[in-house]
Amino acid sequence: MIRLALLTFSAGACALIAPAALAQDAELPYWASIDAEEAYLRRGAGEQFPIDWVYTREGLPVRVVRLIQGWRYVEEPDGTMGWMYEGLLSRRRTAIVTGEGIVAMRADPADSAPLRWNLEPGVIGELGDCAEGWCELDVDGHKGWVEQSRLWGAGEP
Structure with a gap:
Protein backbone atom coordinates (compact mmCIF):
# COMPACT_ATOMS: atom_id res chain seq x y z
CA MET A 1 0.00 0.00 0.00
CA ILE A 2 2.81 2.38 0.88
CA ARG A 3 4.60 1.47 -2.36
CA LEU A 4 1.44 2.27 -4.37
CA ALA A 5 1.09 5.62 -2.61
CA LEU A 6 4.72 6.51 -3.35
CA LEU A 7 4.36 5.55 -7.01
CA THR A 8 1.18 7.63 -7.31
CA PHE A 9 2.88 10.60 -5.63
CA SER A 10 5.97 10.27 -7.87
CA ALA A 11 3.87 10.11 -11.04
CA GLY A 12 1.85 13.15 -9.95
CA ALA A 13 4.98 15.13 -9.14
CA CYS A 14 6.49 14.29 -12.54
CA ALA A 15 3.31 15.43 -14.29
CA LEU A 16 3.56 18.80 -12.52
CA ILE A 17 7.27 19.27 -13.14
CA ALA A 18 7.34 18.13 -16.79
CA PRO A 19 5.67 21.23 -18.35
CA ALA A 20 8.02 23.58 -16.47
CA ALA A 21 11.04 21.55 -17.53
CA LEU A 22 9.88 21.54 -21.16
CA ALA A 23 9.51 25.34 -21.09
CA GLN A 24 13.20 25.54 -20.18
CA ASP A 25 14.15 23.23 -23.08
CA ALA A 26 14.07 25.80 -25.91
CA GLU A 27 16.73 25.17 -28.53
CA LEU A 28 19.59 27.57 -27.92
CA PRO A 29 20.66 29.98 -29.13
CA TYR A 30 17.60 31.66 -30.65
CA TRP A 31 16.58 35.14 -31.78
CA ALA A 32 14.10 37.23 -29.82
CA SER A 33 13.22 40.91 -29.58
CA ILE A 34 12.48 43.29 -26.74
CA ASP A 35 8.72 43.46 -26.25
CA ALA A 36 8.41 46.28 -23.72
CA GLU A 37 8.77 50.05 -23.68
CA GLU A 38 11.34 49.66 -20.93
CA ALA A 39 13.46 46.56 -20.30
CA TYR A 40 16.25 45.99 -17.79
CA LEU A 41 19.45 44.07 -18.49
CA ARG A 42 20.77 42.71 -15.20
CA ARG A 43 24.03 41.19 -13.97
CA GLY A 44 22.27 38.06 -12.75
CA ALA A 45 19.11 36.05 -13.22
CA GLY A 46 16.86 37.75 -10.68
CA GLU A 47 15.43 41.09 -9.60
CA GLN A 48 17.93 41.27 -6.73
CA PHE A 49 20.80 41.77 -9.21
CA PRO A 50 21.93 45.24 -10.29
CA ILE A 51 20.65 46.74 -13.54
CA ASP A 52 23.42 47.38 -16.06
CA TRP A 53 21.29 48.81 -18.88
CA VAL A 54 17.78 50.14 -19.39
CA TYR A 55 16.49 49.59 -22.94
CA THR A 56 13.80 51.85 -24.37
CA ARG A 57 13.81 50.48 -27.94
CA GLU A 58 10.93 48.09 -28.31
CA GLY A 59 11.69 45.62 -31.09
CA LEU A 60 15.47 45.59 -30.56
CA PRO A 61 16.71 42.15 -31.61
CA VAL A 62 18.59 40.05 -29.07
CA ARG A 63 20.14 36.62 -29.17
CA VAL A 64 19.14 34.32 -26.30
CA VAL A 65 22.08 32.12 -25.34
CA ARG A 66 21.01 30.68 -21.94
CA LEU A 67 17.90 30.29 -19.84
CA ILE A 68 17.28 29.86 -16.13
CA GLN A 69 13.87 29.82 -14.43
CA GLY A 70 12.14 32.61 -16.32
CA TRP A 71 15.31 34.57 -17.11
CA ARG A 72 17.18 34.79 -20.41
CA TYR A 73 20.88 35.51 -20.88
CA VAL A 74 20.90 37.69 -23.98
CA GLU A 75 23.37 39.35 -26.30
CA GLU A 76 22.41 42.61 -27.94
CA PRO A 77 23.75 44.02 -31.23
CA ASP A 78 26.88 45.70 -29.80
CA GLY A 79 27.89 42.52 -27.95
CA THR A 80 26.67 43.54 -24.50
CA MET A 81 25.39 40.52 -22.57
CA GLY A 82 23.25 40.14 -19.48
CA TRP A 83 20.08 38.72 -17.98
CA MET A 84 16.58 39.82 -18.96
CA TYR A 85 13.23 38.63 -17.59
CA GLU A 86 11.50 36.42 -20.18
CA GLY A 87 8.27 38.47 -20.00
CA LEU A 88 10.11 41.40 -21.60
CA LEU A 89 10.95 39.37 -24.71
CA SER A 90 9.05 38.17 -27.76
CA ARG A 91 9.90 35.47 -30.31
CA ARG A 92 8.97 38.02 -33.03
CA ARG A 93 11.95 38.27 -35.37
CA THR A 94 13.38 41.73 -35.93
Whole structure:
Protein backbone atom coordinates (compact mmCIF):
# COMPACT_ATOMS: atom_id res chain seq x y z
CA MET A 1 0.00 0.00 0.00
CA ILE A 2 2.81 2.38 0.88
CA ARG A 3 4.60 1.47 -2.36
CA LEU A 4 1.44 2.27 -4.37
CA ALA A 5 1.09 5.62 -2.61
CA LEU A 6 4.72 6.51 -3.35
CA LEU A 7 4.36 5.55 -7.01
CA THR A 8 1.18 7.63 -7.31
CA PHE A 9 2.88 10.60 -5.63
CA SER A 10 5.97 10.27 -7.87
CA ALA A 11 3.87 10.11 -11.04
CA GLY A 12 1.85 13.15 -9.95
CA ALA A 13 4.98 15.13 -9.14
CA CYS A 14 6.49 14.29 -12.54
CA ALA A 15 3.31 15.43 -14.29
CA LEU A 16 3.56 18.80 -12.52
CA ILE A 17 7.27 19.27 -13.14
CA ALA A 18 7.34 18.13 -16.79
CA PRO A 19 5.67 21.23 -18.35
CA ALA A 20 8.02 23.58 -16.47
CA ALA A 21 11.04 21.55 -17.53
CA LEU A 22 9.88 21.54 -21.16
CA ALA A 23 9.51 25.34 -21.09
CA GLN A 24 13.20 25.54 -20.18
CA ASP A 25 14.15 23.23 -23.08
CA ALA A 26 14.07 25.80 -25.91
CA GLU A 27 16.73 25.17 -28.53
CA LEU A 28 19.59 27.57 -27.92
CA PRO A 29 20.66 29.98 -29.13
CA TYR A 30 17.60 31.66 -30.65
CA TRP A 31 16.58 35.14 -31.78
CA ALA A 32 14.10 37.23 -29.82
CA SER A 33 13.22 40.91 -29.58
CA ILE A 34 12.48 43.29 -26.74
CA ASP A 35 8.72 43.46 -26.25
CA ALA A 36 8.41 46.28 -23.72
CA GLU A 37 8.77 50.05 -23.68
CA GLU A 38 11.34 49.66 -20.93
CA ALA A 39 13.46 46.56 -20.30
CA TYR A 40 16.25 45.99 -17.79
CA LEU A 41 19.45 44.07 -18.49
CA ARG A 42 20.77 42.71 -15.20
CA ARG A 43 24.03 41.19 -13.97
CA GLY A 44 22.27 38.06 -12.75
CA ALA A 45 19.11 36.05 -13.22
CA GLY A 46 16.86 37.75 -10.68
CA GLU A 47 15.43 41.09 -9.60
CA GLN A 48 17.93 41.27 -6.73
CA PHE A 49 20.80 41.77 -9.21
CA PRO A 50 21.93 45.24 -10.29
CA ILE A 51 20.65 46.74 -13.54
CA ASP A 52 23.42 47.38 -16.06
CA TRP A 53 21.29 48.81 -18.88
CA VAL A 54 17.78 50.14 -19.39
CA TYR A 55 16.49 49.59 -22.94
CA THR A 56 13.80 51.85 -24.37
CA ARG A 57 13.81 50.48 -27.94
CA GLU A 58 10.93 48.09 -28.31
CA GLY A 59 11.69 45.62 -31.09
CA LEU A 60 15.47 45.59 -30.56
CA PRO A 61 16.71 42.15 -31.61
CA VAL A 62 18.59 40.05 -29.07
CA ARG A 63 20.14 36.62 -29.17
CA VAL A 64 19.14 34.32 -26.30
CA VAL A 65 22.08 32.12 -25.34
CA ARG A 66 21.01 30.68 -21.94
CA LEU A 67 17.90 30.29 -19.84
CA ILE A 68 17.28 29.86 -16.13
CA GLN A 69 13.87 29.82 -14.43
CA GLY A 70 12.14 32.61 -16.32
CA TRP A 71 15.31 34.57 -17.11
CA ARG A 72 17.18 34.79 -20.41
CA TYR A 73 20.88 35.51 -20.88
CA VAL A 74 20.90 37.69 -23.98
CA GLU A 75 23.37 39.35 -26.30
CA GLU A 76 22.41 42.61 -27.94
CA PRO A 77 23.75 44.02 -31.23
CA ASP A 78 26.88 45.70 -29.80
CA GLY A 79 27.89 42.52 -27.95
CA THR A 80 26.67 43.54 -24.50
CA MET A 81 25.39 40.52 -22.57
CA GLY A 82 23.25 40.14 -19.48
CA TRP A 83 20.08 38.72 -17.98
CA MET A 84 16.58 39.82 -18.96
CA TYR A 85 13.23 38.63 -17.59
CA GLU A 86 11.50 36.42 -20.18
CA GLY A 87 8.27 38.47 -20.00
CA LEU A 88 10.11 41.40 -21.60
CA LEU A 89 10.95 39.37 -24.71
CA SER A 90 9.05 38.17 -27.76
CA ARG A 91 9.90 35.47 -30.31
CA ARG A 92 8.97 38.02 -33.03
CA ARG A 93 11.95 38.27 -35.37
CA THR A 94 13.38 41.73 -35.93
CA ALA A 95 16.68 42.97 -37.30
CA ILE A 96 18.74 46.13 -36.92
CA VAL A 97 20.78 47.78 -39.66
CA THR A 98 24.51 47.67 -38.84
CA GLY A 99 27.76 48.81 -40.41
CA GLU A 100 28.91 52.15 -41.73
CA GLY A 101 26.80 54.44 -43.90
CA ILE A 102 23.40 53.95 -45.41
CA VAL A 103 22.16 50.71 -46.93
CA ALA A 104 19.69 50.40 -49.78
CA MET A 105 16.27 48.82 -49.31
CA ARG A 106 15.34 47.42 -52.70
CA ALA A 107 12.08 46.33 -54.33
CA ASP A 108 13.48 42.83 -54.98
CA PRO A 109 16.42 40.82 -53.64
CA ALA A 110 19.05 42.10 -56.12
CA ASP A 111 21.50 45.00 -56.38
CA SER A 112 19.89 45.92 -59.70
CA ALA A 113 16.33 46.11 -58.26
CA PRO A 114 14.72 49.54 -57.91
CA LEU A 115 15.66 51.48 -54.78
CA ARG A 116 12.80 51.92 -52.34
CA TRP A 117 14.52 53.65 -49.40
CA ASN A 118 17.91 54.24 -47.84
CA LEU A 119 18.28 53.01 -44.27
CA GLU A 120 20.72 54.31 -41.69
CA PRO A 121 22.53 52.13 -39.15
CA GLY A 122 20.31 51.63 -36.11
CA VAL A 123 17.03 51.30 -38.02
CA ILE A 124 14.97 48.36 -36.72
CA GLY A 125 12.42 46.43 -38.74
CA GLU A 126 10.39 43.26 -38.65
CA LEU A 127 12.28 40.48 -40.38
CA GLY A 128 10.69 38.42 -43.15
CA ASP A 129 12.22 35.69 -45.29
CA CYS A 130 15.92 35.57 -46.09
CA ALA A 131 17.42 33.97 -49.19
CA GLU A 132 20.66 34.22 -51.14
CA GLY A 133 22.10 37.01 -49.01
CA TRP A 134 18.97 39.18 -48.91
CA CYS A 135 16.24 39.60 -46.27
CA GLU A 136 12.77 41.09 -46.38
CA LEU A 137 12.43 43.92 -43.89
CA ASP A 138 9.36 45.88 -42.84
CA VAL A 139 10.18 49.22 -41.23
CA ASP A 140 6.88 50.75 -40.07
CA GLY A 141 5.07 49.58 -43.22
CA HIS A 142 7.96 50.40 -45.58
CA LYS A 143 8.81 46.99 -47.04
CA GLY A 144 11.72 45.88 -49.15
CA TRP A 145 14.86 43.77 -49.36
CA VAL A 146 18.14 44.50 -47.57
CA GLU A 147 21.51 42.78 -47.84
CA GLN A 148 21.66 40.23 -45.03
CA SER A 149 25.27 41.15 -44.22
CA ARG A 150 24.01 44.58 -43.03
CA LEU A 151 21.43 43.14 -40.61
CA TRP A 152 22.00 41.92 -37.06
CA GLY A 153 19.25 39.50 -36.11
CA ALA A 154 19.04 37.75 -39.48
CA GLY A 155 20.35 34.30 -40.26
CA GLU A 156 21.27 31.62 -37.75
CA PRO A 157 21.67 32.78 -34.18
